[in-house]
Amino acid sequence: MxxxxxxxxxxxxxxxxxxxxxxxxxxxxxxxxxxxxxxxxxxxxxxxxxxxxxxxxxxxxxxxxxxxxxxxxxxxxxxxxxxxxxxxxxxxxxxxxxxxxxxxxxxxxxxxxxxxxxxxxxxxxxxRISGARDLAQMLSERRLPLSLWQKIGETIALFHRSGVYHADLNLRNIMVDDQQKVWLIDFDNGRLCRPRKKWQQANIARFYRSLEKEQAKPGYCHWLESDWQHLLAAYKQAL
The missing domain is CATH 3.30.200 (Phosphorylase Kinase; domain 1)
Structure with missing residues (x-):
C-alpha cells in the first residue's frame, strides 16, 4: 500500500x-x-x-x-x-x-x-470499525465473559509479538466489534520496535492502571482481579 x-x-x-x-x-x-x-x-x-x-x-x-x-x-x-x-x-x-x-x-x-x-x-x-464499542463503555454496563478477556490478552500479545508499541493502551483504546473481534485504536506516538519485555510490560501496566482509574470514578466498572489474571494468562501464553 x-x-x-x-x-x-x-x-x-x-x-x-x-x-x-x-x-x-x-x-x-x-x-x-x-x-x-x-x-x-x-x-x-x-x-x-x-x-x-x-x-x-x-x-x-x-x-x-x-x-x-x-x-x-x-x-x-x-x-x-x-x-x-x-x-x-x-x-x-x-x-x-x-x-x-x-x-x-x-x-x-x-x-x-x-x-x-x-x-x-x-x-x-x-x-470506522463497524459495530465496535470501547471497553470503558462495555464495563460500565456489565462484567465481560472470561472468553473475551482471553481474546483481549491474545490481541495485545499479537501486537507485541510484531513489535508494536502503543503509547496509550487504555480502556478507551481497546474496542470490541459485534463479532466479538478485539481491535486496538489511537496509535498517536506509537511505533514499531524490537520486541522487548520492558516496554511490553509497561504497556500492560498502563492498561491495568486505566482499569483501576475507571473503577474509582462515579459509577461501577464491572471487573474483578480474577478477570485480569485470566487476561494475563492468555497474554503470556500467546506471547
Whole structure:
C-alpha cells in the first residue's frame, strides 16, 4: 500500500489510494459533512471526533489536540519541522504498516497538515470499525465473559509479538466489534520496535492502571482481579 501526497498552499494532504482516489481540504472540515447530511454521530474526548458516511462506508474524522500541561499554552498547534516528522504522518504511516501486517487496527484513509507560520494543525480520517464499542463503555454496563478477556490478552500479545508499541493502551483504546473481534485504536506516538519485555510490560501496566482509574470514578466498572489474571494468562501464553 502506498501513501499518496498532495502539496497545498498551506501544507499537505495525503491519503491511502486503496480507499480513496482523491482528497480535498473540505474532507477535513466538519461543516462539509454536516452540509452534505453525512454525519452519523460524534464522540467527545480530548476533542470532538466526527463520524460520517461517504460512498456507502463510515469514517472517523479526528482533529489532533494536545494533552497535559502544554495544552494550556496551545490546544491544537504543534511546531512544524517537516511533514514526515509530524505526528499525524507518523501515525498514518504506522497504521499503513499495521494493515500490511494484518493486525486488527483501523484502516488509515487520509491526513492533513495545515501550516500557519512555524506551527501546524493536523487531522486524520480513518475507516470506522463497524459495530465496535470501547471497553470503558462495555464495563460500565456489565462484567465481560472470561472468553473475551482471553481474546483481549491474545490481541495485545499479537501486537507485541510484531513489535508494536502503543503509547496509550487504555480502556478507551481497546474496542470490541459485534463479532466479538478485539481491535486496538489511537496509535498517536506509537511505533514499531524490537520486541522487548520492558516496554511490553509497561504497556500492560498502563492498561491495568486505566482499569483501576475507571473503577474509582462515579459509577461501577464491572471487573474483578480474577478477570485480569485470566487476561494475563492468555497474554503470556500467546506471547
Amino acid at each position: 502506498q501513501i499518496e501526497k498532495q502539496k497545498t498552499p498551506d501544507g499537505w494532504l495525503f491519503y491511502n489510494s486503496t480507499v480513496w482516489q482523491q482528497v480535498s481540504d473540505a474532507y477535513f472540515e466538519a461543516r462539509h459533512w454536516q452540509q452534505n447530511r453525512a454525519v452519523v454521530g460524534q464522540a467527545i474526548g480530548r476533542g470532538k471526533t466526527l463520524f460520517f458516511r461517504f460512498e456507502h462506508r463510515e469514517f472517523v474524522l479526528r482533529h489532533y489536540h494536545r494533552g497535559g500541561l502544554v495544552s494550556k499554552l496551545s490546544n491544537d498547534r504543534y511546531f512544524y519541522s517537516s511533514l514526515h516528522r509530524s505526528r499525524v504522518w507518523k501515525e498514518f504511516a504506522l497504521l499503513m504498516k499495521l494493515q500490511a501486517l494484518e493486525l486488527p487496527a483501523p484502516v488509515p484513509v487520509a491526513g492533513r497538515v495545515k501550516r500557519t507560520g512555524l506551527t501546524f494543525q493536523a487531522d486524520l480520517i480513518l475507516e
